[in-house]
Amino acid sequence: MIHLHEVVKQYGTGANQIVAVDGVTLSVKEGEIFGIIGYSGAGKSTLIRLLNGLEMPTVGTVKVGGLEISSTKGKQLRMARQKVSMIFQHFNLLWSRTVKENIAFPLEISGVAKVEREKKVAELIELVGLSGRENAYPSQLSGGQKQRVGIARALANDPEVLLCDEATSALDPETTDAILDLLTGINKRLGLTIVLITHEMHVIRKICHRVAVMEAGKVVEIGDVLEVFQMPKEPITKRFVAQLTEPTDAKEAIEHIGEAFPTGKLVRLAFVGERTEQPLLASLIRKFNIDVNIVQGNISHTQAGAYGSLILQLVGDDKIIEQAIRYLHEHDVQTEVIGND
Numbered sequence: 001m002i003h004l005h006e007v008v009k010q011y012g013t014g015a016n017q018i019v020a021v022d023g024v025t026l027s028v029k030e031g032e033i034f035g036i037i038g039y040s041g042a043g044k045s046t047l048i049r050l051l052n053g054l055e056m057p058t059v060g061t062v063k064v065g066g067l068e069i070s071s072t073k074g075k076q077l078r079m080a081r082q083k084v085s086m087i088f089q090h091f092n093l094l095w096s097r098t099v100k101e102n103i104a105f106p107l108e109i110s111g112v113a114k115v116e117r118e119k120k121v122a123e124l125i126e127l128v129g130l131s132g133r134e135n136a137y138p139s140q141l142s143g144g145q146k147q148r149v150g151i152a153r154a155l156a157n158d159p160e161v162l163l164c165d166e167a168t169s170a171l172d173p174e175t176t177d178a179i180l181d182l183l184t185g186i187n188k189r190l191g192l193t194i195v196l197i198t199h200e201m202h203v204i205r206k207i208c209h210r211v212a213v214m215e216a217g218k219v220v221e222i223g224d225v226l227e228v229f230q231m232p233k234e235p236i237t238k239r240f241v242a243q244l245t246e247p248t249d250a251k252e253a254i255e256h257i258g259e260a261f262p263t264g265k266l267v268r269l270a271f272v273g274e275r276t277e278q279p280l281l282a283s284l285i286r287k288f289n290i291d292v293n294i295v296q297g298n299i300s301h302t303q304a305g306a307y308g309s310l311i312l313q314l315v316g317d318d319k320i321i322e323q324a325i326r327y328l329h330e331h332d333v334q335t336e337v338i339g340n341d
């Protein structure tokens with residue numbers, strides 16, 4: 001559905017030159033929810049704006065649904081933008097228009113007749129869960145309701161791709177989850193391709209099928225969300241994954257247990273899917289003559305299944321600990337020794 005080939009976006013010239021996107025090649029499949037994560041200044045906004053022609057690449061090509069956006073201009077580009085719509089962090093609603101007038105706006109622009117327009121607006125209001133709020137003004141709505149209006153408006157012209165620019169960053173955690181559930185439902189129901197940018201790993205975990213990690217304009221890591229969670233390769237990806245799998249108190253717990261039990265090995269286990277439900281720990285203790293202390297653990301759910309992370313202290317004979325770690329490997333559990341001797 002979307003193909004970027006060696007895309008560079010440069011702003012300014014000479015000493016003021018900034019390379020915001022630096023040689024990005026990636027594809028997004030039809031019907032996929034694709035997340036782009038990175039810290040502030042990584043180039044995410046620039047990249048997403050290249051997908052609807054709000055920015056044109058300095059070098060490289062951007063293709064969406066067979067059309068080369070990067071060489072399209074004028075009326076053809078305006079038509080293409082109807083197929084690639086966008087929602088924003090601060091909603092960008094028209095404050096003097098009601099909910100239904102905001103949603104009708106893109107339909108008016110594309111010349112849809114009044115009767116048809118009203119029918120479509122009513123369907124969209126139902127779809128995003130705003131029934132009863134049709135005549136409210138944006139100032140009378142909560143943040144979550146405003147974003148629902150933004151989503152309905154973005155869907156008005158039946159787009160093929162929905163771009164989400166930090167769409168939940170201004171919302172509280174509960175409202176964020178409700179909006180992410182709405183986007184997942186729309187993706188399933190309408191088969192819409194969704195590309196979102198975020199700096200929150202929670203958003204990636206909850207709704208994305210695949211993820212690209214951006215740093216200094218480059219995509220440094222890309223893959224299925226579950227795979228990236230299980231085996232992050234780049235240091236920046238490890239930091240993002242740790243946002244979810246290792247709460248801040250885990251570091252303290254590791255230090256504490258390290259002091260209390262200076263022997264043995266601290267091992268981080270990462271396991272996916274059915275493995276999260278197997279009593280592997282019980283069989284580890286039964287099978288090997290070692291002490292096992294649980295330092296920290298959690299299970300997260302992604303679109304592709306469950307992902308578990310567990311930090312253990314294994315105390316006992318070195319050779320037996322090595323055998324125990326091998327046993328975990330044989331049961332498809334990723335292990336990493338993170339502390340002690």
Ligand SMILES: Nc1ncnc2c1ncn2[C@@H]1O[C@H](COP(=O)(O)OP(=O)(O)OP(=O)(O)O)[C@@H](O)[C@H]1O
Binds near residue numbers: 018038040045046
């Ligand atoms: N129109 C512009 N003119 C000049 N520089 C720009 C412009 N837009 C972005 N940049 C620069 O390009 C780099 C990437 O910015 P971009 O906004 O794409 O990153 P980001 O990952 O989306 O960060 P944020 O979340 O803070 O928006 C930054 O150094 C930024 O200052």
